Amino acid sequence: MGSNLRVDGTRLVSRLMALAAIGATPEGGCRRLALTDEDRQGRDWLVAEMTALGLAVKIDAIGNIVGILKGREEGPAVILGSHIDTVGTGGRYDGALGVVAGVEVLATLRDAGLVPKRDLAVIAFTNEEGARFHPDMLGSYVWAGGMSVEAAHAEQDSDGAVLGTELRRIGYEGPERPGFLPAHAYLELHIEQGPVLENEGGGLGAVTGIQAICWLELTLKGRPSHAGTTPMAYRKDPGLAAARINLYANDLTRAIPGQLANSGVIRVQPANVNVVPETVVMTLDLRNPDDARLAQAEAAVRSYCAALAARDGIEIAFRDLARFPATPFTESLIATVEESAAELGLPIRRMISGAGHDAQMMSRICPTAMVFIPSIGGLSHNPAEFSTEYDIAAGANVLLNAAWRVANA
Amino acid sequence: MGSNLRVDGTRLVSRLMALAAIGATPEGGCRRLALTDEDRQGRDWLVAEMTALGLAVKIDAIGNIVGILKGREEGPAVILGSHIDTVGTGGRYDGALGVVAGVEVLATLRDAGLVPKRDLAVIAFTNEEGARFHPDMLGSYVWAGGMSVEAAHAEQDSDGAVLGTELRRIGYEGPERPGFLPAHAYLELHIEQGPVLENEGGGLGAVTGIQAICWLELTLKGRPSHAGTTPMAYRKDPGLAAARINLYANDLTRAIPGQLANSGVIRVQPANVNVVPETVVMTLDLRNPDDARLAQAEAAVRSYCAALAARDGIEIAFRDLARFPATPFTESLIATVEESAAELGLPIRRMISGAGHDAQMMSRICPTAMVFIPSIGGLSHNPAEFSTEYDIAAGANVLLNAAWRVANA
Structure with missing residues (x-):
């Protein structure tokens, strides 16, 4: 032409x-x-x-x-x-x-x-x-x-x-x-x-x-308790666990080439100022141009959560929301x-x-x-x-x- | 008797x-x-x-x-x-x-x-x-x-x-x-x-x-962005900042005798899996039997938030919800x-x-x-x-x- x-x-x-x-x-x-x-x-x-x-x-x-x-x-x-x-x-x-x-x-x-x-x-x-x-x-x-x-x-x-x-x-x-x-x-x-x-x-x-996508929904269950009467050592706070997971996923973006991570949804129950949360639902949006690296990131998150759950007495359940190579x-x-x-x-x-x-x-x-x-x-x-x-x-x-x-x- | x-x-x-x-x-x-x-x-x-x-x-x-x-x-x-x-x-x-x-x-x-x-x-x-x-x-x-x-x-x-x-x-x-x-x-x-x-x-x-009580509400404003198309370095994520503040307040309970801390409310907007949050509203319930130590904890939180806001490009506004000596x-x-x-x-x-x-x-x-x-x-x-x-x-x-x-x- x-x-x-x-x-x-x-x-x-x-x-x-x-x-x-x-x-x-x-x-x-x-x-x-x-x-x-x-x-x-x-x-x-x-x-x-x-x-x-x-x-x-x-x-x-x-x-x-x-x-x-x-x-x-x-x-x-x-x-x-x-x-x-x-x-x-x-x-x-x-x-x-x-x-x-x-x-x-x-x-x-x-x-x-x-x-x-x-x-x-x-x-x-x-x-x-x-x-x-x-x-x-x-x-x-x-x-x-x-x-x-x-x-x-x-x-x-x-x-x-x-x-x-x-x-x-x-x-x-x-x-x-x-x-x-x-x-x-x-x-x-x-x-x-x-x-x-x-x-x-x-x-x-x-x-x-x-890039490859992995969307996960995590449901974290702890134990609701009174924020004034419950000593820190007796708490099982899924809000703190959610914070750690968010920061861990963020750290992975520096450790794994091409890795992205976002926690766009964080829902806390019962959501009272003076109640240690009982449940947190959070999402992770993990992406990487490379399937193997995304799998590495997801495995790292799951492994981190398993260790965290065991250490803090929190239950963490995973649900796949989306997954594309x-x-x-x-x-x-x-x-x-x-x-x-x-x-x-x-x-x-x-x-x-x-x-x-x-x-x-x-x-x-x-x-x-x-x-x-x-x-x-x-x-x-x-x-x-x-x-x-x-x-x-x-x-x-x-x-x-x-x-x-x-x-x- | x-x-x-x-x-x-x-x-x-x-x-x-x-x-x-x-x-x-x-x-x-x-x-x-x-x-x-x-x-x-x-x-x-x-x-x-x-x-x-x-x-x-x-x-x-x-x-x-x-x-x-x-x-x-x-x-x-x-x-x-x-x-x-x-x-x-x-x-x-x-x-x-x-x-x-x-x-x-x-x-x-x-x-x-x-x-x-x-x-x-x-x-x-x-x-x-x-x-x-x-x-x-x-x-x-x-x-x-x-x-x-x-x-x-x-x-x-x-x-x-x-x-x-x-x-x-x-x-x-x-x-x-x-x-x-x-x-x-x-x-x-x-x-x-x-x-x-x-x-x-x-x-x-x-x-x-x-014990003395200080209830704070923090409103964190970042910049909403696409979790797939926005490189990590361009994000201003108030969700990550909220996670850091929650963990910092928790750390204070080990550093300051008698200190309690709870983040019972965390509300994220717009709350989509694939959108980096724009706004997070969170509460902190800080308590201590000692007024001076509670004041120390609150000052530490405010100072931490100021440094975090400056570093991450997040706005953090504080509102008093309750305060009792x-x-x-x-x-x-x-x-x-x-x-x-x-x-x-x-x-x-x-x-x-x-x-x-x-x-x-x-x-x-x-x-x-x-x-x-x-x-x-x-x-x-x-x-x-x-x-x-x-x-x-x-x-x-x-x-x-x-x-x-x-x-x-």
Whole structure:
């Protein structure tokens, strides 16, 4: 295509802002929970945009929206995608960027009269956030064959609304079989949702994969007692044990390369100033790009807890909340992303994705890679989520260049 | 009176169980919240018992019930007392023991035809627990002149019920002025509510005073961030800071003699597995029998928090929830309690009270001491609260002996 072809950054951002106006919140963010009326309006907007570009628009049985630019030859398509649902207090860029940039890439090619060898498609996957229906990444999971349409349709939100019913209610249960479009490769542009790129001087990220995750819930039982009348030696305080576990998990992040740890939930019962706690429920979110190192961290936590429980007379029960192995992306496609950025003179660094993305599911069925752009202040899932037009255009141009390369290889 | 006079332990326990039947809970405990219908029934029972013994029964304007055995001479009375209200999930002994044992002491003297030199009275103070109306120890606080009747009447429970209205509703706004009976001395028998006596081989406690209390609420503000995408070095986690503060306060209990510490409340926001907390609200309950040592502990906590806040980029705000200096009881009266036990061949040890009691308020206006009996398992404010008939009788006999000594001195 020649390295001088570029997306229209201004048009791309105004498309993003048009989508962001749907479900806009007073704080400047977006609330477009999956399969709500706001999601329906966002979908209607996207379908209209795709249709206006002359794309073939298809909807599958789980509501994934697919816009296809036909290539010169028959065969598997190069798929660009992400999602347009948001969390309850979401921003304007998470997910929407990847879908709208995909549309912009196809619009740029069409405007230039360029037809790739392979089909090029954009997919907006249903319910990526998991904020309304479990699991997250549901649409891409079903697309990749990891979950049946029937099982997905049966999922209920916290108010008991059934996914399949909601899908029909908003008119997005389509006739296509999820996965109907064979995939040659999958590319996703996304905001980083973290502070690394900004703090390392800007530039883009060539995502090498998604780190492994282990979510644990620990229930610690001690013995409730009066904080005034019970000498320290007689107490069995699960609150102190929880504090030690939190700090131990934090220490592991210095001892084990790549290790992250967070205790985001700590619930104390009975929660009176003058009562030594009886029970503490706490969570640990442990992540590592390396499966073996994550296993090492988890084993260390469990071993520490066993010793602590024995020493302090506390019972500690573990429950798995989530567990995903590391998802490495495809080396040749990561290299293509790097080469595409280099050709455009854009700085890019390899990095792991800390969060899950639809690319994680698509990597089950085809070569996959992602491009990250900086998130200002590292903010995401936050109305103040922001990325600059410069970075948005840069990311979309890498997506354009990489997609063109793969679609013609 | 001769050291062979004894209370009737079986009668005392059956009186306790008769009172415990009022507001009895399926778990074997008691729910007689202040100024409820259950409290009224308990009061009616007590007034009937006092009347049957031939005591002069008087009710004051805050609902304190006073039963008086006239002595041979005019002058200030020796007062025995405690309370018959309970917490929501209370037991059968906390408070009730001191009132019912006082009645048993007067019954024993009357049965033996013994008339003391001074008046001997039993008082059941209103709303000691503070479980329904603030502050706790309200009836004795008003009796001792620390709070006006008007202010006390204006207190509201969490449902907006007004104390004065409730007092009139149950028929216990009496004509007497609180404190109308001048006090020569105050003696209170109570369960320990802790495990010390039981774990030290049983025996009684001669209470030397009530320890100083400092209740602090700390609000820690950090920066919420994604637990997958935010490197550890970029986080400002108030949950980790709270853990460090809890452990630091616990360390102080080994560094400062007599120091107790508890973090009973820990509330984390936003409380998501994968979000580094933004805010933690935690409480610290710090106690020490010595005011200076408690001040040292509090200063150490504040200094530690200041350094931690600066190092970790966390904001930490302090709020005082409660603060009481130590209340030493009267040495001569503590000695009388010890001598009374020794005369009866009962082992007794000096100890501090970890919790507040009506004696704390009465010590403002007269010489005061307390007797503790063991709480099995250290349990209190719990349906399983229990003390043996042997210990109950032993405690009541010490109360009888000490009251007789003081009433004739």
